[in-house]
Amino acid sequence: MSIIRSVITGVGSYLPERRLSNQEMTTIVDTTDEWIVERTGIHARHIAADGEKTSDLALHAARAAIAHAGIDVQEIDTIIMATTTPDNTFPATAVTVQAELGLHHGVAFDVQAVCSGFVFALTIADTFIRCGQSKTVLVIGAETFSRLLDWTDRTTCVLFGDGAGAVIVQGATGEGTNADRGILTTHLHSDGRHRDKLYVDGGVSSTGTIGHVRMEGREVFRHAVVNIADTIKESLTATGMTIDDIDWFIPHQANKRILDGTAKRIGLPPEKIVVTVGEHGNTSAASVPLALDGAVRDGRVKRGDLVLLEAMGGGFTWGSVMVRW
Numbered sequence: 001m002s003i004i005r006s007v008i009t010g011v012g013s014y015l016p017e018r019r020l021s022n023q024e025m026t027t028i029v030d031t032t033d034e035w036i037v038e039r040t041g042i043h044a045r046h047i048a049a050d051g052e053k054t055s056d057l058a059l060h061a062a063r064a065a066i067a068h069a070g071i072d073v074q075e076i077d078t079i080i081m082a083t084t085t086p087d088n089t090f091p092a093t094a095v096t097v098q099a100e101l102g103l104h105h106g107v108a109f110d111v112q113a114v115c116s117g118f119v120f121a122l123t124i125a126d127t128f129i130r131c132g133q134s135k136t137v138l139v140i141g142a143e144t145f146s147r148l149l150d151w152t153d154r155t156t157c158v159l160f161g162d163g164a165g166a167v168i169v170q171g172a173t174g175e176g177t178n179a180d181r182g183i184l185t186t187h188l189h190s191d192g193r194h195r196d197k198l199y200v201d202g203g204v205s206s207t208g209t210i211g212h213v214r215m216e217g218r219e220v221f222r223h224a225v226v227n228i229a230d231t232i233k234e235s236l237t238a239t240g241m242t243i244d245d246i247d248w249f250i251p252h253q254a255n256k257r258i259l260d261g262t263a264k265r266i267g268l269p270p271e272k273i274v275v276t277v278g279e280h281g282n283t284s285a286a287s288v289p290l291a292l293d294g295a296v297r298d299g300r301v302k303r304g305d306l307v308l309l310e311a312m313g314g315g316f317t318w319g320s321v322m323v324r325w
């Protein structure tokens with residue numbers, strides 16, 4: 001049976017120049033390098049420069065992904081941008097990216113699912129391609145998350161950083177089997193009962209301010225391990241595959257301990273997990289494509305590999321995308 005598959009043909013990422021180490025963090029809040037590394041695996045995060053906007057980070061990543069795919073920018077007919085830190089409340093940051101890329105056709109819009117944003121945006125891209133709405137989609141996860149932080153709150157400010165990642169997704173013909181190149185299955189969830197466990201205490205219609213990140217760390221941790229393990233299992237069930245079939249697990253980079261806990265729960269060998277959180281902390285919607293880009297460019301992820309992407313974030317929101325590279 002011949003079907004349309006969504007194939008990731010290019011990937012790119014960008015981290016701002018300014019690197020803020022744990023050691024430097026100790027001059028900002030009462031913390032230590034040992035505490036941060038032991039509880040999170042984070043060694044440093046990158047911070048956008050004054051005046052550097054989310055769209056600027058996104059453009060760096062987008063241009064790298066376009067070059068990697070080897071396409072003409074004018075082939076892009078859809079831009080889906082996952083961000084919680086838009087340049088402005090409106091218009092969507094995606095339209096700024098569209099204009100800066102010199103595109104005057106197609107559609108560009110933002111998606112807000114916090115740390116799960118990239119997985120949500122990629123799932124929308126897959127749906128648009130399979131139903132004929134789009135042919136070539138630029139999917140971006142980009143954040144200037146540092147601007148949402150309370151830099152006096154050591155329980156949150158050590159965890160997050162800024163960055164961007166992007167992929168080009170294009171339609172291709174497949175056989176309808178697990179051997180096809182492209183996205184094989186996607187699964188998304190949200191449960192708003194937990195919206196006050198990880199949130200920002202401001203907003204347009206509530207306080208009229210931007211607000212700061214607030215989090216019940218232990219509760220987030222507990223739910224993250226369970227939800228991530230569940231969405232991995234559902235993608236395996238949907239495709240009839242087993243954990244041994246997975247070549248690379250590329251999770252949302254929130255916290256090394258969450259990744260270790262998930263791996264243990266589902267029996268995934270640690271050497272199959274791509275971990276980049278140490279270098280950039282939690283970059284929210286940017287973290288999955290940042291990790292993916294690293295693993296593709298250093299040669300770990302190769303054509304034909306089975307790659308499982310996953311994320312969990314505020315809401316709670318969570319989901320997974322299984323891709324044959």
Ligand code: ACO
Pocket residue numbers: 030031032035036039040115154155156158159198215216217218219220221224252254255257258282312313314
């Ligand atoms: N430096 C030093 N001490 C600290 C720091 C810090 N940066 N932050 C908190 N502490 C202290 C606390 O004050 C507390 O001290 P006390 O015992 O004297 O009261 C002690 O460390 C233990 O605090 P806990 O919050 O219980 O520490 P825990 O072991 O739960 O670790 C952490 C905290 C790392 C936040 C953990 O709960 C976690 O990883 N949660 C998941 C959060 C996360 O990843 N969120 C990202 C967004 S969601 C997502 O992307 C999946």
